[in-house]
Amino acid sequence: MNRNVIVKGALLVALCFAFCGMAQAQDWKSILSGVANAITDGKAGAAAFSIEGSWRYASPDCKFTSDNLLAKAGGEVASKKVEEKMTDILDKLGFTEGCTYTFNEDGTYTSTVKGRTTSGTYTYDSETNELQLKTKLGLKFNATVSHNVLEPKKMSLLFKADKVMSLIQTIGGALGSNSSNSVLSTANSLLNEYDGLQLGFALEKQ
Known part of the structure; x- marks a missing residue:
């Protein structure tokens, strides 16, 4: 019984870390997206380089x-x-x-x-x-x-x-x-x- 409890606890902790990681990744994506929008002034391709x-x-x-x-x-x-x-x-x-x-x-x-x-x-x-x-x-x-x-x-x-x-x-x-x-x-x-x-x-x- 104790072993099952330990296993379940470990799985719960792992899931918590996984969800936290996903949330942090989402936050980073939001931050990077915001930086990109600031650089391009919200316009797609505004910062694209062209030799022409x-x-x-x-x-x-x-x-x-x-x-x-x-x-x-x-x-x-x-x-x-x-x-x-x-x-x-x-x-x-x-x-x-x-x-x-x-x-x-x-x-x-x-x-x-x-x-x-x-x-x-x-x-x-x-x-x-x-x-x-x-x-x-x-x-x-x-x-x-x-x-x-x-x-x-x-x-x-x-x-x-x-x-x-x-x-x-x-x-x-x-x-x-x-x-x-x-x-x-x-x-x-x-x-x-x-x-x-x-x-x-x-x-x-x-």
Whole structure:
């Protein structure tokens, strides 16, 4: 008899914990739902990211391909140092406040750098965040789109080492930049100094 009482008691306690757990889970769901509604202002998809639209240049940006590589390089101090050097590089190439990128719904894009507008086509994979730009001359540039779900009107285009050098050479040649050699040298030294470094720039939606 005592054994049955103990078993029944244990089952009752287990059920109590189960119901409490369900209630807590429901409370957490309510809290998370409330946060989501606050972020999106109660509108479904309001915070959804889309590359389509017009974007203006905001600042240089960099990213290490892993937290381990960032730590080895010196953390945030290294990132700040890289971005300071990138400011000079991008400024010489014409990436200033007047620089814009427009990505159209039909897969075409236009970019304006230093007052000169170029156009072409693009493909964007939202699952991998890989972006490919193809100019009318057939030149292709692959970038990684970095963005924060809480800031859908901000994104960065980041390029791997070999793509950065190719991009700088192309832009410098097209704009007739007299300082393209020094820019290439600076970019090359940065890429050689840090492993797993991606260089690029941040854009804000207009």
